[in-house]
Amino acid sequence: MKKKMIGAFLIAIDIILINLAFLIAFYIRFEGDFTGKVVAPYIAVYKENIFSLSMLKIIIFYVFGMYKNLWKYASIEELFQIVLTSFVANAGVVSYMVISQQSFPRSIYILAFILDIVLIGGVRFSIRATRGISETSFFSFGKKKETKRVMIIGAGQAGALVIKELKNHDNLHSKAVAIIDDDDSKLGSRINGVPVLGDRYHIKKIAESKRIDEIIIAIPSSNKKDIREIVEECSKTKCKLKIVPGIFELIDGKVTIKEIRDVDIEDLLGRDPVKVDLDEISDYLESKTVLVTGGGGSIGAELCRQIAGFKPKRLLILDIYENNAYDIQNELLRKHPQLNLDILIASVRDKGRMEEIFKQYLPEIVFHAAAHKHVPLMENNPQEAIKNNVFGTKNVAECAHKYGAKRFVLISTDKAVNPTNIMGATKRVAEMIIQSINIISKTEFVAVRFGNVLGSNGSVIPLFRKQISEGGPVTVTHPEVTRYFMTIPEAVQLVVQAGAMAKGGEIFVLDMGEPVKIIDLAKNLIRLSGFEPEADIQIKITGLRPGEKLYEELLMEEEGLEATKHEKIFIGKPVFTDFKLLVRELEILRDIIGDNRDEIKEYMVKMVPTYKRTS
Structure with a gap:
């Protein structure tokens, strides 16, 4: 209603200004003489056509949107609009006069055009100027909210x-x-x-x-x-x-x-995002059946989002936790209504269920993201870490080999390098499984190894945010702890790109820039939240947790490093290829998995020579 009233008010003003422009034009052209013999016929013509000329211009103004703009925000674009509209309106007047076989002196049309711009533009920009004046401190006196x-x-x-x-x-x-x-x-x-x-x-x-x-x-x-x-x-x-x-x-x-x-904290990584070859990715995902294990987790769900954009023939999301799977299902179907999507509630530990799924769907590309990843929890529950990360990986990898999948991509971690905890050791065994089975299989098995993922479930950033929202303290285990970081989309792009580059047996490693001190991360996040570290939010040092390193590594010395065509992506060469030996060791591990934790960890030291127990 208010907008219509403003529009009606402007139309009324414009009718006055249009006619005022004509009168001033006559005044200038005939030097103020409105009664002389020369001017009289033109004034008579103007009076006869005053309604038609006014309505013609108003209609053109309306068509050109002169009554739709918010003139209190007028700028150079609106000035151009006034000039163009005035030109068209006055050209319309000339056309009307010619068609009706009437005329004014040519100077009247030119003067009317110029005066339309001055008068009509002046009124509009006075609205803009009035707004600016009203915002000064003098006119703003008494406003409740400070600028x-x-x-x-x-x-x-x-x-x-x-x-x-x-x-x-x-x-x-x-x-x-x-x-x-x-x-x-x-x-x-x-x-x-x-x-x-x-x-x-x-x-x-x-x-x-x-x-x-x-x-x-x-x-x-x-x-x-x-x-x-x-x-x-x-x-x-x-x-x-x-x-x-x-x-x-x-x-x-x-x-x-x-x-x-x-x-946000992502802006502090100090490293540009990884660029991916979309054409290369599209070639190997489009029109393929793709399976994502752990597809409801933070990494798995982002994998599914990106894969869905490459038009797979079918996308299979496998997860043991139905709530997460349900959420990503609803999201993908909303954004990609044509997506052929199946949600599979299952555990990678269940070899029979994995056989059933692979036999039914015959996935061509497998992304294996299902894993237990929380270091302190797995340190106290090594049996569960082994069941999920080791034997779960073995089950899915063997099914991929048996049922002819073209590629298998394992999501690994920098904690697999010279591990000091059971979680890292189990992920290193998972890497050994895919590197060794690659030798005997037509399936191309690769791993992608990266650091901490900002915002993923259980990562440090959500914990810090929660602690800050509760008023602190923010807990840091050690003042010298450093970690590599990347965003979830960036991590997933690397995973997808690795699948495109895979030839078999590689471990893909991302150049993640400089590691970040966790205590600096905590301080920056406190500041970004509008507080001062120590003054407003305390930082509390709690001591290293079982199995926790001061710093993480991305490559073992014996793996070497080879550049790829992507400046941020490197390849570590296979260092373990004896699948039969590994299978024998895994059978022994399976036999002792129910025994005490010390015995399990000691055997993991034997399997992973670089594993240095700290608990």
Whole structure:
């Protein structure tokens, strides 16, 4: 209703302005003489056609959307619209006069066109100007909500658009007051009235002097390393931090307020995401039957999401936990209604059930993500780790071999390298299984080894978030503990790419950049949550847990390292290939699996010489 009333008001104003433009045009053309013999015939023609000319222009204005715009946000685009619309409207008047065999002096049409722009544009932009004035501190006196003072990092197009968006959204109660940019040539210049005051190393000083409440990083084309360094500089202030997503996330190249998000811990990896060869991936997944074990978990579910986009003939999601499987089923069917999807509730420990599934569906590609992965829990329950990670892998791998799967991709971990815990040791045995069975099989067996996955079930980030939300303390096991990190989508892209590159027997390793200190991660997450470490949220050192390393490795010395065509992906060569020997050792392990934990772990030391027990 309010919008219609505003539109009706503008139409009424425009009718007055259109005719005022004609009268002023006559006044200028005939030097103020409205009664002379020369002007009289033209005035008579104008009076006879006043209604037709007014309605003709109003109709053209309406068609060109002059009554749909929110003029309080008027900008250069709206100015162009006024000029174009006025030109078309006056061209319509000329056409009408010619068709009706009437005429005005040519100068009247030109003057009316110019005056339409001045008068109609003036009214619209006065609305914009009035809004700007009303936002000054004098007119805003008495408003309940204070205006946030915002610093923009990045004096490029994205920064300019963010400033415009802040100006156009009163409800945000935010005002850009300073811009930071590393380009010295921009220092002292202004963007939409906001000055460029310094580079990244002046962030803290300017934030204090300008009383900044919030910082928005608006450099979507920047690499992760630069973003990490900028975030670290921003963390020295007490400002709330937000970021414009990377350019790959802004498909249409536009920046709006809804795209601006809080800076997340993923922005601190200091490493650009892995790029994958989509054509290569498409070739081996499209029109294939694909099985994902553990498909309801954080890694398995993301695997299913990405595989679904490559149009497989059939996607099989296998999981023991029906709730997770149910959730990913509903999500995939909603996003991919044409997807041929089967949910299989089963345990990889059950060899008979695995045989039944492989015989019925004959999967061509297998991604084996089912595993127990929590280090402290598995340290106290080694039998369960072995049943799931070792014999579960053996069951699925043997079925893939027996029923002619083309490729088998094992999801492994950096904890399999020189393991100090039973979980890592069982994952190393799983790698040994696929490396050795690869020698005797036509199926291409490979493993993908990576570090900690941000946001996955049981990872450190959700734990820290929960502890922060509860007021702390945030628990860190040791001040020197370091870990490699990647995002869930990134980890899964590596897995899928490995399947495309597989020739058999490889262990694919990701160049994950520099390892991150867990205590630094905790401090950054506290700051990103708007608190100060130790002052607001305490960090408590709890001591290393059973089987926990200070640092993780991604490759054993004897594996070597070979580059691939992907700069971030490397290959470790097979180091264990005797499948018959491994089967004999696994049978002994199966026989003692019910015995005491010490005996089980001692035998695992024999099977995995690099396993160094710590408990």
